[in-house]
Amino acid sequence: MVTLTGEHLTIHKIKQICYDNQPVEISDYVRERIQNSRQAVESIVRNGRTIYGINTGFGKFGDVKIAEEDVNTLQLHLIRSHACGVGDAFDPVVVKxxxxxxxxxxxKGYSGIRVNIAEQLVTLINRNIIPIIPQQGSLGASGDLAPLSHLALVLIGEGNVYxxxxxxxxxxxxxxxxxKPVQLQAKEGLALINGTQAMTAQGIINYIEAEQLSYQAEWMAALSIEGLQGIIDAFHPAIHEVRGYVQQCNVAARVKHLLQDSQLTTHQGEKRVQDAYSIRCIPQVHGATWQTLDYVKEKLEIEANAATDNPLIFDEGKTIISGGNFHGQPIALAMDFMKIAVAELANISERRIERLVNPQLNDLPPFLSAKPGLQSGAMIMQYTAASLVSENKSLAHPASIDSIPSSANQEDHVSMGTIGARVAYTIIQNVRRVLAIELICAMQATEYRGTNKMSTKTKKLYEQGRAIVPSIMEDRIFSxxxxxxxxWLEGGNFNWDSCS
Incomplete structure (x- = not known):
């Protein structure tokens, strides 16, 4: 059971809920906080105070006063009119x-909802009743209005679910x-859709997958080092300590540990003085990706515990302020940064693939072919890796540098953060396929060198990989x-983050 309080929610806890199906609950003191905030909204309605989103229209209609008898109908109209997402649905784990x-x-108690709105969400989460939410339609400011409206539809018994x-x-x-469907009352529709939860949810799933991918990239790199008889000296801790990046030091240490008893690695001067950058600079490049992921994680966990509604209610209703916490710029920039950083794992992986298959760059059979010339071997696998890498270069173009005005220019700067988060997920899928190609090529190369000389740890990876993909004895449909x-890589059925 994961207890939600509006604070201290971590990516680890979200992973427990969304992947391990841990149930959630809200505590009694949270209920009291919600009730205090709700009383403030009800007082505003009774007293006829004009407050945005409670008894006014929305966006450019913010100056239109709504009669007391219509404030509940206003919220229903809001949800239905804003539920205009299009395209493929978000993955259920993202929606959860x-x-x-x-x-x-x-x-958190700043939104003015009733307790039963929160309880409805708890029920749906714990019973795995997941709204079907189209991916396209959010500008990433004014909240993720379209996606969250599709979520809100389900609370009132409308829309569709998995x-x-x-x-x-x-x-x-x-x-x-x-x-029982909930009947929305004053401000509750707005409270449900003003926020960055679509981009943040996709971002968190991105992070979970990218973190695993980054560990996997180190294992693939280690296997490639063995296939190319790479120089282990480049991973000596002294080199990395004097530069000072903790993540770089950690990558070097992990790769060195993976290869600690390998007989396929060499020392400088034995076969060559230096390796190419795609081997020698693995700690520097992979380490920089880890630095970015640390930044992204920090922003996601801040946002996971943020009040992103508008307006926000303070001091038990004495202070109600319209602001812009729904603007997704912090997550938009983090997602664009993530896109570039994760794409780099594929960039350098593809260069290692080239070194494994190109007979001008190694002493292995050309293109790792069993019968060079008659059989093409891994030749076109490198093409596929190059294609995916090139596609990622286009996808990595930052979404956050774009903006377009909406709501008759009232909302004149938007983040496009949800687009950035969605595209980051596509890049992650492409990177995973490039790493799969590197694994195929690295297994073939180490097999040629002699699997009995592999390190204890990489041998385990080789054996599991070979249980899925056999040795290339003859050309086949490599797709x-x-x-x-x-x-297999996506399934996480291997302890990638363990060097024990």
């Missing part, structure tokens, strides 16, 4: 993270599970091999 994040933001991994109308599943290994 979105629900957890939205719940955590609402229970139930046991299959799509169903929400009404059908609510009837089956005996769940199948790449996809099988890609699925």
């Amino acid at each position: 993270a979105m629900m957890v994040l939205r719940l955590n933001a609402l229970i 139930y046991h991994n299959k799509p169903h109308p929400t009404e059908e599943i609510f009837h089956l599970e005996k769940i 199948n091999d790449i996809e099988k290994l890609t699925d």
